[in-house]
Amino acid sequence: KNEVEQSPQNLTAQEGEFITINCSYSVGISALHWLQQHPGGGIVSLFMLSSGKKKHGRLIATINIQEKHSSLHITASHPRDSAVYICAVFSQGGSEKLVFGKGTKLTVNP
Amino acid sequence: GAGVSQSPSNKVTEKGKDVELRCDPISGHTALYWYRQSLGQGLEFLIYFQGNSAPDKSGLPSDRFSAERTGGSVSTLTIQRTQQEDSAVYLCASSLFPAQVSSYNSPLHFGNGTRLTVT
Numbered sequence: 001k002n003e004v005e006q007s008p009q010n011l012t013a014q015e016g017e018f019i020t021i022n023c024s025y026s027v028g029i030s031a032l033h034w035l036q037q038h039p040g041g042g043i044v045s046l047f048m049l050s051s052g053k054k055k056h057g058r059l060i061a062t063i064n065i066q067e068k069h070s071s072l073h074i075t076a077s078h079p080r081d082s083a084v085y086i087c088a089v090f091s092q093g094g095s096e097k098l099v100f101g102k103g104t105k106l107t108v109n110p
Numbered sequence: 111g112a113g114v115s116q117s118p119s120n121k122v123t124e125k126g127k128d129v130e131l132r133c134d135p136i137s138g139h140t141a142l143y144w145y146r147q148s149l150g151q152g153l154e155f156l157i158y159f160q161g162n163s164a165p166d167k168s169g170l171p172s173d174r175f176s177a178e179r180t181g182g183s184v185s186t187l188t189i190q191r192t193q194q195e196d197s198a199v200y201l202c203a204s205s206l207f208p209a210q211v212s213s214y215n216s217p218l219h220f221g222n223g224t225r226l227t228v229t
Contacts, residue, residue, distance in 0.1 A: 031209055033218065041199065043220040048209075086153065090209045096141070096166055098209075098218075100153040 003027050006087050006101035013108050019074040021104045023087030026068065033098070034061050034072050035086040043086075046072070077108045112136075114221035116202050122227045123192055131187040131224045135204030141216070142185050143205075144169075144177060147223070148198040156200075159185060160208055192228045199223040 004025045013019055023032070034046045047054050047061040049070075054061050058077075063070040074081055087101040115134040123129050135142050144156040155169040159179040170176070174193075179185040189196055201223040205216040 035218075035220075040222075041225075042222050043201065043203075045217045045219070048217055088153070094210050096143070096158040096160075096208050096210060097155045097168060098143070098145070098153075099155070102152045 002101070003091075003099050004087055004089055004101040006085075006104050008104060009102070010105045011107070013077050013106070015078055015108055015110050017077050017108075019077050019081070019106065019108075021072045021085050021087075021106070023070045023072070023101055024068060025070075025087075025089050025099075027089070027099075028092040029065075029068075029089040030092050031090045032063055032070050033086075033088040033090075034070070035088060037084040037086060037103070039083070046085075074106075077106075079108045079110050082107050114202055114204055114219050116200075116221035116224050118224055119222065120225045120227075122229060125194060125228055126191055128188065128190045129192055129226065131189075131200050131226070133185045133187070133202030133204075133221060135183065135185070135202070136219055137183070139204035139206050139219070140182065141205045141208045142179060143203045143218070144185070144187050145201045145203065146198045147201060151198075153201070156187070158208075189226075192226075194228050197226055197228045199225050 007022045031050045037043045058075045060073040084103040086103045088098045117132045142159040147153045158166040161182045174190045177187045202221045203218045207216040
Protein backbone atom coordinates (compact mmCIF):
# COMPACT_ATOMS: atom_id res chain seq x y z
CA LYS A 1 0.00 0.00 0.00
CA ASN A 2 1.36 3.42 -0.97
CA GLU A 3 1.95 5.91 1.79
CA VAL A 4 -0.04 8.47 -0.20
CA GLU A 5 -3.24 7.46 -1.94
CA GLN A 6 -5.27 9.69 -4.24
CA SER A 7 -8.78 9.32 -5.57
CA PRO A 8 -10.10 9.31 -8.14
CA GLN A 9 -7.31 8.33 -10.55
CA ASN A 10 -9.18 9.93 -13.43
CA LEU A 11 -11.90 12.54 -13.39
CA THR A 12 -13.88 14.03 -16.25
CA ALA A 13 -16.08 17.03 -15.64
CA GLN A 14 -18.09 19.58 -17.56
CA GLU A 15 -17.07 23.22 -17.48
CA GLY A 16 -18.50 24.94 -14.44
CA GLU A 17 -18.69 21.85 -12.23
CA PHE A 18 -17.33 21.70 -8.68
CA ILE A 19 -14.38 19.32 -8.48
CA THR A 20 -13.04 17.43 -5.48
CA ILE A 21 -9.83 15.41 -5.43
CA ASN A 22 -8.96 13.41 -2.34
CA CYS A 23 -5.66 12.45 -0.74
CA SER A 24 -5.12 10.07 2.16
CA TYR A 25 -1.78 9.34 3.77
CA SER A 26 -0.61 6.79 6.27
CA VAL A 27 2.35 8.51 7.94
CA GLY A 28 2.69 11.44 10.28
CA ILE A 29 3.47 14.50 8.26
CA SER A 30 4.89 17.95 8.72
CA ALA A 31 3.37 19.39 5.54
CA LEU A 32 1.35 18.41 2.50
CA HIS A 33 1.69 19.75 -1.03
CA TRP A 34 -0.80 19.92 -3.83
CA LEU A 35 0.94 20.10 -7.20
CA GLN A 36 -0.39 20.66 -10.70
CA GLN A 37 1.26 19.08 -13.72
CA HIS A 38 0.14 20.27 -17.14
CA PRO A 39 0.34 18.13 -20.27
CA GLY A 40 3.61 19.83 -21.20
CA GLY A 41 5.11 18.37 -18.04
CA GLY A 42 5.79 21.47 -15.97
CA ILE A 43 4.90 21.16 -12.28
CA VAL A 44 3.55 24.02 -10.23
CA SER A 45 3.10 24.01 -6.48
CA LEU A 46 -0.49 25.04 -5.75
CA PHE A 47 -0.61 24.76 -1.98
CA MET A 48 1.53 23.76 0.96
CA LEU A 49 -0.37 23.24 4.18
CA SER A 50 -0.13 21.51 7.51
CA SER A 51 -3.48 22.44 9.02
CA GLY A 52 -6.82 23.97 8.20
CA LYS A 53 -7.66 25.41 4.84
CA LYS A 54 -6.09 27.56 2.14
CA LYS A 55 -7.74 29.32 -0.78
CA HIS A 56 -6.28 30.76 -3.94
CA GLY A 57 -8.70 31.98 -6.56
CA ARG A 58 -10.99 29.09 -7.49
CA LEU A 59 -8.84 26.55 -5.69
CA ILE A 60 -9.35 25.47 -2.10
CA ALA A 61 -7.23 22.96 -0.17
CA THR A 62 -8.18 21.48 3.19
CA ILE A 63 -6.42 19.10 5.51
CA ASN A 64 -7.57 17.05 8.50
CA ILE A 65 -4.49 15.95 10.40
CA GLN A 66 -6.39 13.60 12.72
CA GLU A 67 -7.98 11.76 9.80
CA LYS A 68 -4.81 11.95 7.66
CA HIS A 69 -6.80 13.31 4.76
CA SER A 70 -6.66 16.30 2.44
CA SER A 71 -8.93 17.52 -0.32
CA LEU A 72 -8.40 19.83 -3.25
CA HIS A 73 -11.50 21.59 -4.53
CA ILE A 74 -11.91 23.51 -7.77
CA THR A 75 -14.94 25.75 -8.06
CA ALA A 76 -16.42 26.75 -11.44
CA SER A 77 -14.04 24.43 -13.29
CA HIS A 78 -12.66 25.46 -16.66
CA PRO A 79 -10.97 23.51 -19.47
CA ARG A 80 -7.67 25.19 -18.56
CA ASP A 81 -7.86 23.36 -15.22
CA SER A 82 -7.26 20.10 -17.12
CA ALA A 83 -4.06 18.67 -15.68
CA VAL A 84 -2.73 16.01 -13.34
CA TYR A 85 -3.06 16.97 -9.69
CA ILE A 86 -0.55 15.39 -7.35
CA CYS A 87 -0.62 15.16 -3.57
CA ALA A 88 2.73 14.88 -1.79
CA VAL A 89 3.79 14.83 1.84
CA PHE A 90 6.84 15.57 3.93
CA SER A 91 6.91 13.07 6.74
CA GLN A 92 7.59 14.07 10.34
CA GLY A 93 11.01 13.75 11.86
CA GLY A 94 12.98 16.20 9.82
CA SER A 95 13.04 14.36 6.52
CA GLU A 96 13.12 16.43 3.36
CA LYS A 97 12.01 13.43 1.35
CA LEU A 98 8.75 14.22 -0.44
CA VAL A 99 6.48 11.19 -0.92
CA PHE A 100 4.09 11.50 -3.85
CA GLY A 101 0.70 10.14 -4.69
CA LYS A 102 0.19 8.78 -8.19
CA GLY A 103 -1.87 11.76 -9.27
CA THR A 104 -5.40 12.46 -10.44
CA LYS A 105 -5.87 13.22 -14.11
CA LEU A 106 -8.57 15.86 -14.49
CA THR A 107 -10.21 16.63 -17.82
CA VAL A 108 -12.66 19.50 -17.97
CA ASN A 109 -14.74 19.57 -21.13
CA PRO A 110 -16.22 22.79 -22.52
CA GLY B 111 16.62 33.69 -14.46
CA ALA B 112 13.23 33.79 -12.85
CA GLY B 113 12.74 30.08 -12.45
CA VAL B 114 14.52 26.75 -12.05
CA SER B 115 16.37 25.90 -15.22
CA GLN B 116 17.30 22.38 -16.28
CA SER B 117 19.45 21.25 -19.16
CA PRO B 118 19.34 19.52 -21.48
CA SER B 119 15.58 19.36 -21.92
CA ASN B 120 15.95 16.08 -23.79
CA LYS B 121 18.75 13.55 -23.82
CA VAL B 122 18.99 10.34 -25.80
CA THR B 123 21.88 8.10 -24.93
CA GLU B 124 23.04 4.58 -25.60
CA LYS B 125 22.97 1.97 -22.90
CA GLY B 126 26.25 1.96 -21.01
CA LYS B 127 27.09 5.62 -21.58
CA ASP B 128 27.38 8.18 -18.78
CA VAL B 129 25.09 11.23 -18.68
CA GLU B 130 25.11 14.49 -16.76
CA LEU B 131 21.96 16.45 -16.03
CA ARG B 132 22.17 20.03 -14.85
CA CYS B 133 19.96 22.11 -12.59
CA ASP B 134 20.18 25.87 -12.02
CA PRO B 135 17.98 26.71 -9.03
CA ILE B 136 16.44 30.07 -8.29
CA SER B 137 19.12 32.41 -7.01
CA GLY B 138 19.32 32.38 -3.20
CA HIS B 139 17.43 29.14 -2.77
CA THR B 140 19.28 27.03 -0.22
CA ALA B 141 17.38 23.77 -0.68
CA LEU B 142 17.58 21.77 -3.90
CA TYR B 143 15.87 18.49 -4.71
CA TRP B 144 16.11 15.95 -7.52
CA TYR B 145 13.14 13.76 -8.42
CA ARG B 146 12.45 11.18 -11.11
CA GLN B 147 9.21 10.56 -12.94
CA SER B 148 9.11 7.24 -14.76
CA LEU B 149 6.28 6.27 -17.07
CA GLY B 150 3.53 4.78 -14.98
CA GLN B 151 5.55 5.11 -11.77
CA GLY B 152 4.77 8.58 -10.56
CA LEU B 153 7.28 10.90 -8.97
CA GLU B 154 10.00 9.66 -6.65
CA PHE B 155 12.53 11.48 -4.53
CA LEU B 156 16.21 11.03 -5.38
CA ILE B 157 18.35 13.42 -3.32
CA TYR B 158 18.18 16.62 -1.28
CA PHE B 159 20.84 19.32 -0.97
CA GLN B 160 21.09 21.97 1.70
CA GLY B 161 23.76 24.32 0.41
CA ASN B 162 26.47 22.09 -1.01
CA SER B 163 25.78 19.19 1.35
CA ALA B 164 23.50 16.27 0.64
CA PRO B 165 21.97 15.21 3.98
CA ASP B 166 19.57 12.81 2.28
CA LYS B 167 20.65 10.62 -0.61
CA SER B 168 18.25 7.84 0.28
CA GLY B 169 16.35 7.96 -3.00
CA LEU B 170 19.31 7.33 -5.31
CA PRO B 171 18.44 3.94 -6.86
CA SER B 172 21.97 2.58 -7.21
CA ASP B 173 25.63 3.54 -6.94
CA ARG B 174 25.54 4.43 -10.62
CA PHE B 175 23.73 7.59 -9.58
CA SER B 176 25.55 10.51 -7.98
CA ALA B 177 24.96 14.21 -7.58
CA GLU B 178 26.83 17.25 -6.48
CA ARG B 179 26.11 20.90 -5.88
CA THR B 180 28.69 23.65 -6.05
CA GLY B 181 28.67 27.22 -4.80
CA GLY B 182 25.32 26.60 -3.18
CA SER B 183 23.84 26.92 -6.64
CA VAL B 184 24.17 24.65 -9.68
CA SER B 185 23.66 20.94 -9.23
CA THR B 186 24.62 18.08 -11.49
CA LEU B 187 23.06 14.62 -11.44
CA THR B 188 25.32 12.00 -13.02
CA ILE B 189 24.22 8.57 -14.13
CA GLN B 190 27.01 6.18 -15.00
CA ARG B 191 26.67 3.17 -17.29
CA THR B 192 23.07 4.03 -18.11
CA GLN B 193 20.48 1.28 -18.32
CA GLN B 194 17.16 1.27 -20.11
CA GLU B 195 15.32 1.40 -16.79
CA ASP B 196 16.95 4.79 -16.17
CA SER B 197 14.72 6.27 -18.88
CA ALA B 198 12.53 8.86 -17.16
CA VAL B 199 11.99 12.56 -16.69
CA TYR B 200 14.42 13.92 -14.11
CA LEU B 201 13.04 16.95 -12.27
CA CYS B 202 14.83 19.46 -10.11
CA ALA B 203 13.14 21.73 -7.57
CA SER B 204 14.39 24.41 -5.23
CA SER B 205 13.06 26.32 -2.27
CA LEU B 206 14.29 29.25 -0.23
CA PHE B 207 14.52 27.11 2.91
CA PRO B 208 14.14 23.40 3.58
CA ALA B 209 10.55 22.36 4.12
CA GLN B 210 11.16 21.22 7.68
CA VAL B 211 12.50 24.65 8.64
CA SER B 212 9.74 26.78 7.22
CA SER B 213 6.99 24.80 5.55
CA TYR B 214 4.67 27.74 5.21
CA ASN B 215 6.96 30.17 3.56
CA SER B 216 9.09 28.08 1.24
CA PRO B 217 7.09 26.68 -1.64
CA LEU B 218 8.81 24.38 -4.06
CA HIS B 219 9.67 25.66 -7.52
CA PHE B 220 10.12 22.99 -10.17
CA GLY B 221 12.14 23.02 -13.35
CA ASN B 222 10.70 21.65 -16.58
CA GLY B 223 12.77 18.50 -16.31
CA THR B 224 15.17 16.55 -18.48
CA ARG B 225 13.64 13.71 -20.45
CA LEU B 226 16.23 10.93 -20.58
CA THR B 227 15.87 8.11 -23.05
CA VAL B 228 18.32 5.21 -22.90
CA THR B 229 18.35 3.13 -26.08
